[in-house]
Amino acid sequence: MVSAITEEQDGVYVYIHGYHKARLVKMLPPESRVCITATLLDGLALAWSAYASNMNYRCAVLHGEVMDWDETTPDAQAAKTEAARQIVEGVCTGRWDECRQPSKAEMTTTGFLKIKVLSASAKISSGCAGEEKRDLDDAEITSKLWAGVIPTKLMLLDPISSDDNKVPVPQHVKDFIASNNAKPVPWPKE
Amino acid sequence: MVSAITEEQDGVYVYIHGYHKARLVKMLPPESRVCITATLLDGLALAWSAYASNMNYRCAVLHGEVMDWDETTPDAQAAKTEAARQIVEGVCTGRWDECRQPSKAEMTTTGFLKIKVLSASAKISSGCAGEEKRDLDDAEITSKLWAGVIPTKLMLLDPISSDDNKVPVPQHVKDFIASNNAKPVPWPKE
Numbered sequence: 001m002v003s004a005i006t007e008e009q010d011g012v013y014v015y016i017h018g019y020h021k022a023r024l025v026k027m028l029p030p031e032s033r034v035c036i037t038a039t040l041l042d043g044l045a046l047a048w049s050a051y052a053s054n055m056n057y058r059c060a061v062l063h064g065e066v067m068d069w070d071e072t073t074p075d076a077q078a079a080k081t082e083a084a085r086q087i088v089e090g091v092c093t094g095r096w097d098e099c100r101q102p103s104k105a106e107m108t109t110t111g112f113l114k115i116k117v118l119s120a121s122a123k124i125s126s127g128c129a130g131e132e133k134r135d136l137d138d139a140e141i142t143s144k145l146w147a148g149v150i151p152t153k154l155m156l157l158d159p160i161s162s163d164d165n166k167v168p169v170p171q172h173v174k175d176f177i178a179s180n181n182a183k184p185v186p187w188p189k190e
Numbered sequence: 191m192v193s194a195i196t197e198e199q200d201g202v203y204v205y206i207h208g209y210h211k212a213r214l215v216k217m218l219p220p221e222s223r224v225c226i227t228a229t230l231l232d233g234l235a236l237a238w239s240a241y242a243s244n245m246n247y248r249c250a251v252l253h254g255e256v257m258d259w260d261e262t263t264p265d266a267q268a269a270k271t272e273a274a275r276q277i278v279e280g281v282c283t284g285r286w287d288e289c290r291q292p293s294k295a296e297m298t299t300t301g302f303l304k305i306k307v308l309s310a311s312a313k314i315s316s317g318c319a320g321e322e323k324r325d326l327d328d329a330e331i332t333s334k335l336w337a338g339v340i341p342t343k344l345m346l347l348d349p350i351s352s353d354d355n356k357v358p359v360p361q362h363v364k365d366f367i368a369s370n371n372a373k374p375v376p377w378p379k380e
Contacts, residue, residue, distance in 0.1 A: 044281060044346075046282060046285060046289070046363070047289070048289060049289055049290040050278045050286065050290065050291055050292055051293070051296040051300070053278070053285075053289070084240060088240045088243070091243075091245075092234060092236060092340070095236060095240075095243075099237070099238060099240050099243070100238055100325060101239075102239070102240055102241050103241070106239075106241040110241070128350075128352035128353070128354075129352075131352075136354060141290055142354065143356060145288060145289060145290065146288070146357050146358070146363065147351070147355045148350050148351040148355055149349065149352070150282070150346050150347070150349045150366075150367060151346075152345065152347065153344070153345055153347060154231065154342055154344050155343055155344075155345045156342055157341040157342065157375065159338050159340045160338050160339045160378060161336065161338040162318035162338045162339070163318070164332070164337065165336060165337045165338055166332050166333060167334065167336050168336070173236070173336065176340075177340060185347065188350060
């Protein structure tokens with residue numbers, strides 16, 4: 001399952017999709033209230049003590065309401081196609097223009113949930129672990145044990161072409177991999 | 191929050207910990223039934239069409255029961271210390287012996303949940319996306335569009351020492367980073 005977030009004139013929206021008969025899609029008709037959570041792991045913060053060690057992360061909780069596409073309007077199909085585009089571009093920038101776009105039958109068998117964000121909160125943990133005062137004052141510990149952060153990052157590795165593929169890896173895939181991997185972890189600041 | 195999985199004589203257990211007054215710990219007394227889910231993203235499987243594209247992943251769902259530590263036995267403290275060791279080693283192999291181990295006060299303010307796994311299921315998606323027959327038969331598409339997988343992996347980056355640190359990065363941290371990053375993604379097979 002893939003999601004995308006967009007800022008539109010009247011607010012922030014999250015798009016989620018799935019097979020039109022999938023339980024998630026069927027259980028969330030328009031006006032359903034939903035809660036979406038996501039966490040990114042940014043690092044392992046290793047303190048001198050096991051107790052003070054922790055993890056660096058960015059997490060968010062969104063509360064929202066499922067929108068009605070209003071199928072009676074001629075704009076509904078265009079809006080769903082735009083949702084599909086946002087989702088594809090959210091996964092791999094540049095892919096939408098380079099792939100075969102969904103047919104009418106494919107769009108019909110896909111359920112798109114457009115969720116208006118009503119409230120949201122985020123929590124960020126970064127930097128080094130806070131050491132206990134007793135450890136900071138203990139030369140026995142500070143002269144022997146290492147403390148610091150091992151940053152972590154979801155990296156994109158070299159692409160593997162499918163057995164049926166007949167063309168070289170395109171520039172949009174190379175650019176997408178390079179730009180993802182060049183993004184710095186949020187701490188330390190550059 | 192950190193977890194570890196161990197195989198013991200009478201079954202498989204998952205360890206979870208948190209501040210002893212944290213809601214998660216307080217809401218899960220012994221005999222509570224719990225469900226634990228985890229997903230690892232292994233790759234982006236890009237098909238010729240947006241519709242057939244998907245993601246590679248490994249996910250698991252565990253159903254289990256929270257165990258009672260039986261505080262009346264002299265073994266309870268040793269068992270909790272072993273849980274702490276499993277959790278620390280599960281995050282960074284080799285760290286337990288190199289850090290200051292928990293004091294009695296630190297152990298008292300930490301809640302350890304030991305969960306006996308009663309049932310589990312897993313789902314793995316790997317390899318390339320299954321192309322639609324209409325695309326396989328369409329030379330217009332196969333001669334122009336690329337299809338394949340962009341493997342993804344959570345990599346450990348170079349360690350950053352804390353401002354208070356006084357010693358060089360130790361071998362156990364270097365070894366841990368190297369062994370994590372050397373693990374192959376599960377597809378394609380080596």
